[in-house]
Amino acid sequence: MARAAALLRPGFAWVKAGIFLAALIPFGAIVAAAVSGELGANPVEALIHHFGEWALRLMLVTLAVTPLRRLTGWNQAVRLRRMLGLFAFFYAVLHLATYVVLDRSLLVEELLEDLTERPYIMVGFAAFVMLVPLAATSTNAMIRRIGGRRWRLLHRLAYAAAAAGVVHFWWLVKADVREPFIHAAILAVLLILRLPPVVPFLRSLPARRPRRPAAG
């Protein structure tokens, strides 16, 4: 009961609500820009890039939750992970939908050509396909049904999905891979922090302070 009470602490609810709203800002901002005609010379491209960038960023943020928790001992952070992951999926859906509907006008022939001839599309699509079962099994009921152990195994797909997303970004850049490189470096750090020899080290760092038990 103490645990449940801790989760319901008003402080954490506010943090979660704040992050929820923050994660919607990129969506609101681009819709506002689209409505007022401020997407620039190539609005479709602007939308696709915007949604894709935020899908990838939020994937990395989601993967940062567990190392952050281990580092700081802020165990409640894990309660943010599902929401952040679902936001990453939300932007990935918008990214794919904008490309399929607005850029390719739903032309099956062109979409198939892209899927069979363009490596960066193949790997990007693979990233999306991997996110689908993760989003579909994100409810408490699904976790129970699958069983915690198998569920955790399945959700390791998130690492592969993020890696495929970074490769997708890297391969579509013509020159100057600085931005994809930054994303790749962040992902590499987040994955290294999960290696069995690294985890105890992370927990021993001074950043981790014992949290006081929740009041009341």
Added chain:
Amino acid sequence: MLIKTSRYGPGRVRPSEITPKGVWLNRRELLKRAGFGAAAFAVPWASWPGLAHAGRKLENLVESGWMLDEDLTSLEDITTYNNFYEFGTGKGDPARYSGGFKPLPWSIRVGGECEKPGVIDYEDLIGSYPVEERVYRLRCVEAWSMVVPWAGVQLSEVLRRFQPTSKAKYAAFETVYRPEEMPGQERGFLDWPYVEGLRIDEAMHPLSLLAVGLYGEELPNQNGAPVRLVVPWKYGYKSIKSIVSITFVEEEPPTTWNQQAPHEYGFYSNVNPERSHPRWSQKRERRVGGSLFASKIPTLKFNGYEEEVASLYAGMDLIKHH
């Protein structure tokens, strides 16, 4: 007003469409007071205020037969959506970071396999040859396109002055190298300076243009000031910007994007919807400036200049020689 509304058909963009009406009327008033005569209005866009830059108006522009019955891309879009990696790789980077570039004074060194190597400076270039207005399609390899009203000098006229010899099989072009004025050049993602090349018959083709302006004004920095190449039947990266040298050579010269990724960017780089590209389908293109819901339009072979240039490539396998 001496603006003829019929000549350019639907391709003519009304000034009121690109400029707040007040600014436009005010500009006309100013011009009138300054004593500008009919000459200022001889071409539809000669009197248009530059929205995105304060370019000087080009004098003595000559009409040409190269016009298109298509909507012109707006000056704002042409000057804010650019690939000019010398100023950064983002589409907005050239407009944002080219303010420190000083295009004048300028001269182009011409040499190699020719009888009279020498230098031609900017004033000489625009003073010695007719500066024509030509509306061309511009097709980027990234599957977007524009319709641009260039002002420029036919390349063949300029090249003839230097009397290329029979050994001049190609013309090699080079962009200026000024990392202190071009922030992109401070980083090594391309092998600077940017170089391009044409086969000599391509260079001498009447469509090949040395552009010095657009919309009747001097080229803005982000569009390749003060002198750039425009080869409308090839992908945009062939149209090298801010040219400082032209060299006649016997062998096919190296070109920047071909060196970067040979299987993606060939030496010829003719617009070709039939040749599949590893990044972008080339079958259709997005006309810049359209709405969010506008569909792409079909890409034409040689960017619609097939009639004019197809004979240059008679018998060539254009998939192999892409």
